[in-house]
Amino acid sequence: MSPVLSGVLQLLALVAALALAHIPLGNHMARVYSSGTHWRVEKWIYKGIGADPDTEMRWPAYLRGVLAFSLAGVLFLYLLQRLQGVLPGSLGFASIDPDQAFNTAASFVANTNWQSYYGEQAMGHVVQTAGLAVQNFVSAAVGIAVAVALVRGFARSRTGELGNFWADLVRGVVRVLVPIAAVGAVILVGCGVLQNFSGIHEVGQFMGGTQEWNGGAVASQEVIKELGTNGGGYFNANSAHPFENPTPFTNLFEIFLILLIPVSLPRTFGVMTGSVRQGYAILGTMAAIWVGFVALMMWTEFAHHGPALQAAGGATEGKELRFGIGGSSLFAVTTTLTSTGAVDSFHSSYTGLGGGITLLGMMLGEIAPGGVGSGLYGMLVMAVVAVFIAGLMVGRTPEYLGKKIGTREIKFAACYILITPALVLVFTAAATALPTPGDSMTNSGAHGFSEILYAYTSASNNNGSAFAGLNADTQWFNTTLGLAMLLGRFLPMVFVLALAGSLARQQPVPATAGTLRTEKPLFAGLLAGAVLIITGLTYFPALALGPLAEGLA
DSSP: OOHHHHHHHHHHHHHHHHHHHHHHHHHHHHHHHHOOOOOHHHHHHHHHHTOOTTOOOBHHHHHHHHHHHHHHHHHHHHHHHHTGGGSTTOTTOOOOOHHHHHHHHHHHHTTOOOOSSOHHHHOOHHIIIIIIIHHHHHHHHHHHHHHHHHHHHHHOOSOOBOOOHHHHHHHIIIIIIHHHHHHHHHHHHHTTOOOOOOOEEEEEEETTEEEEEEOOSHHHHHHHHHHTTOOOOSSTTGGGSTTTOOSHHHHHHHHHHHHHHHHHHHHHHHHHHTOHHHHHHHHHHHHHHHHHHHHHHHHHHHOOOSHHHHHHTSOOTTBOTTTHHHHHHHHHHHHHHTTOOOOSBOGGGSOHHHHHHHHHHHHTTSTTTTSTTHHHHHHHHHHHHHHHHHHHHHTSOOEETTEEOOHHHHHHHHHHHHHHHHHHHHHHHHHHHSHHHHTTBSSOHHHHHHHHHHHHHHHHTTOOOOOSSBOOOSHHHHHHHHHHHHHHHHHHHHHHHHHHHHHHTSOOOOOOTTSOOTTSHHHHHHHHHHHHHHHHHHHHHHHHHTHHHHHHO
């Protein structure tokens, strides 16, 4: 079988599996977040945290819940790392330095999972399992909760109430993430992924020396790392490591886990708003962008330019041969078009244009299909902008799902869109202008610039993958990337929830003959065009200095 055919067959198998899961999981999540009953275990949790799950919240109260819970998570994870040296199960590892502890705490709470450390050489079992793995669950649940709050904003009328954050958070963990993760972990263990609490042990003699590995609860962290679009690996090689991702089947299964919830959430949106066709329009836009990126990535990486690539059958540098170029390209596009950040190949070794595709995927806002929760609310914000543009073109008051898109709503949407590019470009400019950050670059020229641009794009978009080649374990990068992750996660949530509150207060407007049909393919095309054009205008100068300059050289 040719490598190209193998890649195409993997793509088709993945699409078929996602199509089978879309309706059942989407309907299940709609029932979960519309339910008025509480499970017994959920009541215990509410009692433990002192929350009343039946109290409806307006958007400021909902936001305060998000921020308070996330701040507590940052402080807990920071202290856990700083105290690692005296904790049991630390495997003899020392406490983490303050700047790296801050970076890691911000990273995992913000659902970014950027890592400036070697997991198998820095983090013991307690930090990995009680700290990082727990945040993989709850940070994902926070993202879904914010998305559901925005959906309620479209679905409700004449009320500012968006539900209860604590109920949404707990239900997301207990009824959605934990059950799927439990099944997925069993599958990974059955396929050879580690799951133990063994210590460091010698595995053999290599090149005149010894090699040591430590075990760990890898499968249980790997599954939620992918399912929750987190991305932080138990080992430094991440999903390229055979202990995390041993076979081509597990590679495809992990890609499936990454896409599972983001692909199903548009169905949840359609069911909760009473218009399933609106959900299909959103999903169709996401799918079109994702498939286009996969095709473009495979083309760039399979292109035979030069005798070395011709002999290898494509750009194989930095890719795991057991996955091939097709599986690696599929993983790279999926992980950067979602907020996952897990990698099974070395993005820095991709062709110049291939590296640019991974960058552009994050720059789109990771909305095709995007992160768990963040992909849906990001695409819905873009839908608001697309409706506004259409209204300007035809001279009508823009409406979406019966809600008027006025000055207030478009300001919230505009602020949401501008935050991330501002963080990326300002931090990248500062890092390239100052002398010290430049010392961390392994490469010079366009590729070196891409290393820094990729780092801040990954952090600000809460992705977490690295272009590599950049030594990010410095006080400058640990601090600035940590700030970029926190600001890039929670500032957009402010405007999403404010937009949800504004929409929920409105009286629905009845559809007329002149109402834009937002469930039609025409609107899906307009939405995709708005996403690509707005992103292209924002980031094109930076891309021209980095991957485009390298790819066209």
